[in-house]
Amino acid sequence: MACIALNRVFLILFIIAPLSAARILTAPLSAAPVLGAPLASPQGVNPYETDRTAIRVGRALFETRCAQCHGGDAKGISGPDLTVLWAVGTSDDRVFRTIQLGVSGSIMPSSSAPDQEIWAIVAYVKSISTVPEFENDTGDAVRGQEIFASTCANCHRVNGQGGHLGPDLTRIAAIRTREMLMRSIRDPSASVAAGYRAVTLVTEGGQRIRGAMKSEDAFSILIVDTDERLQGYLKADLQELTRGERSLMPEFGPDRLGDEELDDLLRYLGTLRGAAPARR
Amino acid sequence: MLSTRLAGIAVLLAFGTVGPPSLVAQVGDPGAGDALGVTYEDLLQGLTDPSRWLTFSGDYSGQRHSPLTQITPENVHRLVPQWTFQTGTLTRGRGFETTPLVLDGILYVTGSNNYAWALDARTGRRFWQYRRNLPNDLTYGASAPVNRGFGMLGDRLFMVTLDAHLLALDRRTGGVLWEIELADYHVGYAATLAPLVIDGKVIVGISGGEYPTRGFLDAYDPETGDRIWRFNTIPGPGEPGSETWPPDAENLARGGGGTWMTGSYDPDLDLLYWGTGNPNPDYYDETREGANLYTNSIVAIEASTGTLRWHYQFTPHDTHDWDSNHVPVLADLMFEGEMRSVVMVANRNGFFYVLDRITGEFLLGKPFTDTTWAREIGPDGRPIILNDGSLGCLPEPWGGTNFMPPSFNPALGVMFVTARESCATYVPQEPVIEPGRNSSGGIIWIDREQGYGALRAIDVVTGERKWEFRYPQPTMAGVMTTVTGLVFAGDHDGNFMAFDADTGENLWHYQTGSRIWGAAPMTHMLDGRQYVLIPSGTTLVAFALPDDRR
Numbered sequence: 001m002a003c004i005a006l007n008r009v010f011l012i013l014f015i016i017a018p019l020s021a022a023r024i025l026t027a028p029l030s031a032a033p034v035l036g037a038p039l040a041s042p043q044g045v046n047p048y049e050t051d052r053t054a055i056r057v058g059r060a061l062f063e064t065r066c067a068q069c070h071g072g073d074a075k076g077i078s079g080p081d082l083t084v085l086w087a088v089g090t091s092d093d094r095v096f097r098t099i100q101l102g103v104s105g106s107i108m109p110s111s112s113a114p115d116q117e118i119w120a121i122v123a124y125v126k127s128i129s130t131v132p133e134f135e136n137d138t139g140d141a142v143r144g145q146e147i148f149a150s151t152c153a154n155c156h157r158v159n160g161q162g163g164h165l166g167p168d169l170t171r172i173a174a175i176r177t178r179e180m181l182m183r184s185i186r187d188p189s190a191s192v193a194a195g196y197r198a199v200t201l202v203t204e205g206g207q208r209i210r211g212a213m214k215s216e217d218a219f220s221i222l223i224v225d226t227d228e229r230l231q232g233y234l235k236a237d238l239q240e241l242t243r244g245e246r247s248l249m250p251e252f253g254p255d256r257l258g259d260e261e262l263d264d265l266l267r268y269l270g271t272l273r274g275a276a277p278a279r280r
Numbered sequence: 281m282l283s284t285r286l287a288g289i290a291v292l293l294a295f296g297t298v299g300p301p302s303l304v305a306q307v308g309d310p311g312a313g314d315a316l317g318v319t320y321e322d323l324l325q326g327l328t329d330p331s332r333w334l335t336f337s338g339d340y341s342g343q344r345h346s347p348l349t350q351i352t353p354e355n356v357h358r359l360v361p362q363w364t365f366q367t368g369t370l371t372r373g374r375g376f377e378t379t380p381l382v383l384d385g386i387l388y389v390t391g392s393n394n395y396a397w398a399l400d401a402r403t404g405r406r407f408w409q410y411r412r413n414l415p416n417d418l419t420y421g422a423s424a425p426v427n428r429g430f431g432m433l434g435d436r437l438f439m440v441t442l443d444a445h446l447l448a449l450d451r452r453t454g455g456v457l458w459e460i461e462l463a464d465y466h467v468g469y470a471a472t473l474a475p476l477v478i479d480g481k482v483i484v485g486i487s488g489g490e491y492p493t494r495g496f497l498d499a500y501d502p503e504t505g506d507r508i509w510r511f512n513t514i515p516g517p518g519e520p521g522s523e524t525w526p527p528d529a530e531n532l533a534r535g536g537g538g539t540w541m542t543g544s545y546d547p548d549l550d551l552l553y554w555g556t557g558n559p560n561p562d563y564y565d566e567t568r569e570g571a572n573l574y575t576n577s578i579v580a581i582e583a584s585t586g587t588l589r590w591h592y593q594f595t596p597h598d599t600h601d602w603d604s605n606h607v608p609v610l611a612d613l614m615f616e617g618e619m620r621s622v623v624m625v626a627n628r629n630g631f632f633y634v635l636d637r638i639t640g641e642f643l644l645g646k647p648f649t650d651t652t653w654a655r656e657i658g659p660d661g662r663p664i665i666l667n668d669g670s671l672g673c674l675p676e677p678w679g680g681t682n683f684m685p686p687s688f689n690p691a692l693g694v695m696f697v698t699a700r701e702s703c704a705t706y707v708p709q710e711p712v713i714e715p716g717r718n719s720s721g722g723i724i725w726i727d728r729e730q731g732y733g734a735l736r737a738i739d740v741v742t743g744e745r746k747w748e749f750r751y752p753q754p755t756m757a758g759v760m761t762t763v764t765g766l767v768f769a770g771d772h773d774g775n776f777m778a779f780d781a782d783t784g785e786n787l788w789h790y791q792t793g794s795r796i797w798g799a800a801p802m803t804h805m806l807d808g809r810q811y812v813l814i815p816s817g818t819t820l821v822a823f824a825l826p827d828d829r830r
């Protein structure tokens with residue numbers, strides 16, 4: 001199924017093919033007013049952060065220069081996944097310098113490309129890694145925070161407060177669009193992040209345990225149970241093991257969370273763009 | 281035609297009728313080998329001396345099938361680590377892919393980043409370490425800083441390097457005796473395989489098919505390092521095979537076709553069997569109309585002259601980087617009522633092939649993965665394409681299997697293969713062609729939602745799957761079998777495992793702490809105990825049954 005979805009992505013890719021790499025390289029970047037603009041912003045800050053033309057140019061450059069190793073979706077093939085860089089607190093400047101200097105001892109070469117081109121690549125990769133602030137939000141963030149505290153905080157943490165079963169949402173608005181969050185609330189099982197897939201197991205003694213699967217190999221399974229306890233089991237010791245495709249998170253349909261409440265909650269979630277937990 | 285020397289343990293397979301294994305267990309006399317070291321006669325004996333493992337696959341057949349009997353399906357659950365050797369060198373993006381050699385209780389081991397060691401096989405402690413000073417502008421060698429092992433003759437160890445050289449080291453000191461350049465690494469060349477030593481020759485191949493390179497197979501004089509012959513895997517203009525390319529000399533000169541995995545050898549036929557890699561560019565094919573011989577093929581090369589006897593192309597005009605760099609497995613099989621000398625390959629394209637190794641005649645081609653691209657291999661040996669990508673994703677560039685060695689149990693007539701079910705969509709793009717620049721020419725989208733690995737047992741006469749053991753992740757670890765009916769294999773999650781060869785039942789496993797990647801196990805006797813070794817991450821771990829005498 002995922003393949004079919006991917007194919008659709010390629011069709012789109014081919015349709016916008018006129019923005020081919022060859023053209024971009026033959027038409028000097030300085031000809032484009034946006035990219036030609038001097039780097040007036042402070043050193044280390046991407047002058048093209050939200051510039052749509054630059055991001056388009058960056059995409060074409062990425063596809064010719066980076067995608068062979070990092071994959072068309074920048075999620076990595078032989079080179080690492082680049083879309084998680086910002087989520088773990090990597091700065092634009094650091095990514096810029098890595099492209100410029102390369103990674104010694106690896107295939108990742110240094111680049112003598114003009115700064116503008118490198119910044120355009122940074123802007124593109126960041127654009128598919130993080131998301132702009134929510135637009136046209138109609139809800140009430142204060143009410144949303146109350147809903148969050150009563151409905152979500154049992155499992156989700158924000159700024160160190162809340163449960164541990166679900167993902168930390170401290171900076172969720174920086175990495176998920178409003179639409180993605182809405183889908184995650186209404187239909188959480190449509191796309192489950194690794195480490196949050198539901199699993200149910202029955203121990204030798206007949207105890208039924210439900211939790212989120214953290215890791216699995218051929219012989220063992222590691223979970224966090226619904227009481228937030230880390231537990232490891234040998235598969236051979238289990239009576240039953242059911243790997244759900246579903247999320248551990250319940251569905252919040254309109255019956256449990258009305259449209260207005262959803263708006264409020266999303267308005268609140270949209271404010272969560274805090275520092276990454278790893279970089280406090 | 282059955283070569284008793286070739287198989288080491290010569291077992292006739294005749295549909296369930298199994299001949300007695302002709303095992304002559306002669307423990308190597310420590311010290312006796314010191315004067316002369318390893319001779320070609322020793323190499324011909326393969327694994328008959330249980331204290332030895334003298335060449336990459338254990339013997340020339342590529343079967344990686346050990347005659348050792350101490351560890352059995354009944355006692356393998358008692359296997360415990362004896363020692364761990366820490367290499368101290370990381371392999372970015374790849375694995376610790378070596379097979380150690382062992383002679384007179386000393387292990388000779390190559391590592392990533394062109395390190396090498398001589399280790400005491402009892403303790404894992406180090407006699408010497410060698411490290412090549414590598415240039416900081418490696419090309420292909422920077423993306424795969426691996427090495428798969430030594431070749432050995434006399435008191436010499438032969439090792440290839442990431443800057444595309446061949447070295448001879450003194451086995452007593454690790455000192456360099458001579459070194460020669462195989463090709464210019466600046467262009468994209470590198471070398472990673474274990475050299476194959478035959479009578480008076482060191483056979484080596486080359487890596488770098490993702491760059492504008494031209495593959496070759498070379499024979500060198502073990503004494504001097506002088507080149508004896510070179511076989512180019514991409515023909516020159518006007519040469520046989522050039523008709524499968526556009527008439528463009530420049531194109532041919534960078535047509536790819538690497539030879540980066542150790543081949544096999546039939547001493548009776550004096551034929552080397554070697555796999556060749558992808559055409560260059562890998563994915564973009566506008567400039568290379570035709571079948572592109574001899575890429576993605578197996579070539580049978582006369583060892584004395586370096587001339588091509590026959591070839592078989594698994595993936596004509598490949599656009600998916602499905603190199604055919606595998607260990608070809610040689611055996612003698614009863615095939616449709618007739619004893620045939622065959623060569624078997626579980627190919628990266630997801631099909632299992634049996635060919636007559638004297639003539640190259642196609643005998644069998646059956647899929648061993650469910651992720652596929654061809655409906656079948658026709659009677660003419662050519663694939664009948666089912667899915668060119670328009671029906672969804674295809675086996676990904678890492679393939680339905682890869683270079684990790686498979687293993688063949690001749691008594692069972694079963695090949696054990698690490699199969700990979702993982703697929704990708706390919707978007708070709710015209711690459712910039714210049715020396716030292718990757719020219720793969722495309723973008724790959726791997727479907728990350730699905731995908732798993734499996735150890736699969738394939739009946740080599742029918743191509744049918746007898747059993748499988750699934751791994752949660754697509755795996756790049758190799759396999760070894762023993763005559764007691766054991767299969768040893770690794771997986772991507774770090775497990776080193778033993779299985780019942782008949783049933784596929786898992787009998788033992790040990791978590792090594794790092795994915796096992798590109799390496800296959802080896803085994804040998806020492807002090808009356810059978811050791812099994814596996815490289816994993818930055819470690820080499822040796823296992824044996826508990827020593828009840830102590």
